[in-house]
Amino acid sequence: MLDATQPWLPLLDVDDEPRVASPILKAKTRRGPTQQVTRPRPQHRAARQAFLGVVSSWGLTATETLQLLGEPLSEEEERWERLDGILGAHRSLRLISPEPTLYGERLRRPEPAFGGVSLLEIMLRDGLSGITRVRAHLVALITR
Numbered sequence: 001m002l003d004a005t006q007p008w009l010p011l012l013d014v015d016d017e018p019r020v021a022s023p024i025l026k027a028k029t030r031r032g033p034t035q036q037v038t039r040p041r042p043q044h045r046a047a048r049q050a051f052l053g054v055v056s057s058w059g060l061t062a063t064e065t066l067q068l069l070g071e072p073l074s075e076e077e078e079r080w081e082r083l084d085g086i087l088g089a090h091r092s093l094r095l096i097s098p099e100p101t102l103y104g105e106r107l108r109r110p111e112p113a114f115g116g117v118s119l120l121e122i123m124l125r126d127g128l129s130g131i132t133r134v135r136a137h138l139v140a141l142i143t144r
Helices: 023-027 042-058 061-069 076-096 100-108 118-141
Strands: none
Touching: 042 061, 042 076, 042 100, 061 076, 061 118, 076 100, 076 118, 100 118
């Protein structure tokens, strides 16, 4: 089960102090003398916790989770956009099917609208644009 305190989820860290897990991330987060560390806002903590619940209910692996977030190379702003898209897709899945155990299956099933490629594969392969496309597709299914 994913936990917000696992060091390989730097964006999802719920501690007040930033945590850096890898040399790449350490290099990216080195601060000069004038830069200050900003504490996460409460809504960011809530979004992080919601994201952990989503990836848990989807049955994603740690690798898939990091790939959805764009780790290790995407900027923090893009990660928040990805997170927003993933949470929106999850809301749509909840409206389509009230049974949480089916979410992961639905995401992994070949989707005819995407040429037989699964929704999860679209999100993992295409990054932010894939997440946006999947979210729009799920919203369209609701509004039919």
